[in-house]
Amino acid sequence: MTQATLYPVPETIKQRAHVTNEQYLEMYRGSVEQPEAFWNEHGKRLDWIKPYTQVKDTSFALGNVSIKWFADGVLNASVNCLDRHLATRGGQVAFYWEGDEPGVEKKVTYRELYEETCQLANAMRALGVGKGDRVTIYLPMIPQAAVALLACARIGAVHSVVFAGFSPDALGSRITDCDSKLVITTDQALRGSRATNLKDNTDIALAHLGDANPVQNVIVIKHVGKPIDFHQGRDLWYHELIAAQPKECAPEPMNAEDPLFILYTSGSTGKPKGVLHTTGGYLVYASMTHQYVFDYHDGDIYWCAADVGWVTGHSYIVYGPLANGASSVMFEGVPTYPSVKRIAQIVDKYQVNILYTAPTAIRALMAHGETPVEGTNLNSLRVLGSVGEPINPEAWNWYHDKFGKGNCPIVDTWWQTETGGILITPLPGATALKPGSATRPFFGVKPAIVDNEGKTVTGAGEGNLVITDSWPGQMRTLYGDHERFEQTYFSTYPGSYFTGDGSRRDEDGYYWLTGRVDDVLNVSGHRLGTAEIESCLVAHEAIAEAAVVGYPHDIKGQGIYVYVTPRVGVEPSEDLTKAIRAWVREEISPIASPDLIQWAPAGLPKTRSGKIMRRILRKIAANEHDQLGDISTLADPSVVEILVNNRLNRK
Numbered sequence: 244m245t246q247a248t249l250y251p252v253p254e255t256i257k258q259r260a261h262v263t264n265e266q267y268l269e270m271y272r273g274s275v276e277q278p279e280a281f282w283n284e285h286g287k288r289l290d291w292i293k294p295y296t297q298v299k300d301t302s303f304a305l306g307n308v309s310i311k312w313f314a315d316g317v318l319n320a321s322v323n324c325l326d327r328h329l330a331t332r333g334g335q336v337a338f339y340w341e342g343d344e345p346g347v348e349k350k351v352t353y354r355e356l357y358e359e360t361c362q363l364a365n366a367m368r369a370l371g372v373g374k375g376d377r378v379t380i381y382l383p384m385i386p387q388a389a390v391a392l393l394a395c396a397r398i399g400a401v402h403s404v405v406f407a408g409f410s411p412d413a414l415g416s417r418i419t420d421c422d423s424k425l426v427i428t429t430d431q432a433l434r435g436s437r438a439t440n441l442k443d444n445t446d447i448a449l450a451h452l453g454d455a456n457p458v459q460n461v462i463v464i465k466h467v468g469k470p471i472d473f474h475q476g477r478d479l480w481y482h483e484l485i486a487a488q489p490k491e492c493a494p495e496p497m498n499a500e501d502p503l504f505i506l507y508t509s510g511s512t513g514k515p516k517g518v519l520h521t522t523g524g525y526l527v528y529a530s531m532t533h534q535y536v537f538d539y540h541d542g543d544i545y546w547c548a549a550d551v552g553w554v555t556g557h558s559y560i561v562y563g564p565l566a567n568g569a570s571s572v573m574f575e576g577v578p579t580y581p582s583v584k585r586i587a588q589i590v591d592k593y594q595v596n597i598l599y600t601a602p603t604a605i606r607a608l609m610a611h612g613e614t615p616v617e618g619t620n621l622n623s624l625r626v627l628g629s630v631g632e633p634i635n636p637e638a639w640n641w642y643h644d645k646f647g648k649g650n651c652p653i654v655d656t657w658w659q660t661e662t663g664g665i666l667i668t669p670l671p672g673a674t675a676l677k678p679g680s681a682t683r684p685f686f687g688v689k690p691a692i693v694d695n696e697g698k699t700v701t702g703a704g705e706g707n708l709v710i711t712d713s714w715p716g717q718m719r720t721l722y723g724d725h726e727r728f729e730q731t732y733f734s735t736y737p738g739s740y741f742t743g744d745g746s747r748r749d750e751d752g753y754y755w756l757t758g759r760v761d762d763v764l765n766v767s768g769h770r771l772g773t774a775e776i777e778s779c780l781v782a783h784e785a786i787a788e789a790a791v792v793g794y795p796h797d798i799k800g801q802g803i804y805v806y807v808t809p810r811v812g813v814e815p816s817e818d819l820t821k822a823i824r825a826w827v828r829e830e831i832s833p834i835a836s837p838d839l840i841q842w843a844p845a846g847l848p849k850t851r852s853g854k855i856m857r858r859i860l861r862k863i864a865a866n867e868h869d870q871l872g873d874i875s876t877l878a879d880p881s882v883v884e885i886l887v888n889n890r891l892n893r894k
């Protein structure tokens with residue numbers, strides 16, 4: 244392997260940084276050798292109603308997995324994000340909101356955010372929503388999304404945000420899984436001038452649930468002004484509700500281990516999993532990582548261009564930055580509307596110092612050469628961030644040169660919905676960078692690489708990435724299914740948390756994430772289970788069996804390659820192929836839209852015991868059919884030849 248170029252820490256960054264390399268090494272050692280003492284100290288970054296006396300109480304032992312941090316402490320997350328800033332920064336902007344259309348914008352100060360949060364919290368209490376109740380939030384990137392999360396936190400309700408790109412059925416199944424009493428949504432979402440009717444989708448979702456519908460009320464935010472069907476007695480206008488409420492609301496005292504939110508994510512099997520995060524450890528970890536990983540300082544303008552529907556939005560648009568009293572940009576739209584210059588223009592407009600986005604967005608811009616930065620200045624930028632998938636060195640270099648002008652460190656942050664916050668990442672003032680490497684663990688994080696037998700790989704090597712001890716931001720369970728939680732994360736390599744990712748570690752101890760080792764796809768940074776898409780496909784009347792695999796895609800990272808066997812009597816056609824693509828978009832989401840659909844009338848390659856051999860399907864999809872390996876265990880090797888001959892990815 245050729246030596247990767249090393250980018251040392253720029254001097255100007257080092258001078259103002261929270262930690263230098265020497266400090267990182269010392270703090271890291273302390274954090275893993277004496278986690279109790281380390282987190283006892285750093286837990287104090289929050290305001291506690293009743294300070295904790297216990298710090299770490301965790302076990303990864305299969306059959307007895309239990310994770311508790313700061314267990315006897317009492318706090319409220321919204322108080323930490325709002326109230327405690329009022330005296331010093333009530334008039335400071337919390338969010339510079341930039342609408343989908345340029346020129347549509349709004350500023351929200353900490354005081355305004357506090358008052359509106361209290362009003363909504365009071366309104367929810369008046370509707371009978373209280374501590375422990377679940378609330379589903381189905382909103383685009385508007386300031387009320389932050390208000391909705393914080394209002395739930397204020398009264399101890401557990402929020403479950405469903406990404407606004409999900410279909411009515413996906414919304415409905417997430418509502419019933421956690422038994423939500425209340426949905427908060429809006430008339431319409433706008434992204435790149437395309438509108439999605441979120442209230443209509445909610446109506447459809449609830450109608451489909453029929454008697455199983457647990458929802459008593461739907462709060463509707465008037466955002467675009469599109470007319471909606473109003474269900475008397477169930478639906479309520481947000482602006483009418485909050486106008487009637489006082490701008491103060493007593494916060495619910497929450498135990499550190501009381502649930503803060505559920506966020507559904509895709510696994511390798513079965514239906515989406517409700518990842519559950521609790522209050523104290525999550526907030527300590529989200530706020531601490533936000534400060535150190537982005538080297539955030541008071542007065543910085545910070546922009547995380549993610550969506551609140553994903554964990555990145557939870558931890559690094561809402562909870563982390565607000566707990567730290569940051570001023571953030573919140574963007575409703577997409578990087579390419581009205582032109583590919585939009586990101587750079589927003590950076591200049593708000594003089595953004597820290598920009599956090601995804602490799603897929605960078606690659607989409609990179610395809611346009613210089614244009615995305617033409618006529619812009621970008622001199623305010625100091626730190627750049629990347630998240631969601633491995634960033635390829637070409638995209639890293641483009642981001643570094645065009646946005647960073649060669650002098651902004653890129654923090655390539657590796658983490659997951661399950662981890663609550665960033666686990667492997669450079670720190671701007673401490674870490675020399677190698678393009679494509681997420682580098683080293685954050686404080687308190689103990690990664691290890693194991694082979695398929697679970698044997699630990701020491702020194703430089705490659706294998707499966709596990710984490711051998713708990714950190715405060717870790718998920719606590721899968722909502723309503725602790726058994727599945729243990730099976731999914733703690734049974735593969737007993738005693739460790741299994742990430743589902745592969746990784747290499749080089750001679751400097753740097754980690755290079757190589758992608759999922761399970762049947763989970765990462766399409767444009769969106770996580771999708773192959774099983775989920777397959778079960779959607781076989782629910783279509785024309786399809787007998789289906790297999791879904793990922794293949795390398797220039798912009799999306801991974802594309803979705805679908806093999807489908809028609810039912811007897813069904814004749815594959817272009818129209819049917821189109822109809823199947825539309826079916827997946829409607830049933831799950833446009834983000835799950837198959838890129839390539841190959842008909843397999845002769846069936847799929849199976850072992851003699853009837854198991855589909857995905858390894859072979861992945862090779863064909865990747866156009867690597869000359870490396871199929873051993874196919875002698877197949878029941879009928881001839882189907883492979885037919886699939887290879889009709890393959891769709893031929894570049």
Ligand code: WT7
Pocket residue numbers: 508553554555629630631632633634655656657658659660661681742743744756757758759765768769770
């Ligand atoms: C999966 C988690 C973390 C918030 C967004 C995605 C992949 C994420 C990186 C990175 C390589 C990455 C992993 C991980 N991933 N960040 N910097 N380098 N891979 O959260 O939907 O839970 O997906 O995204 O495969 O397991 P998520």
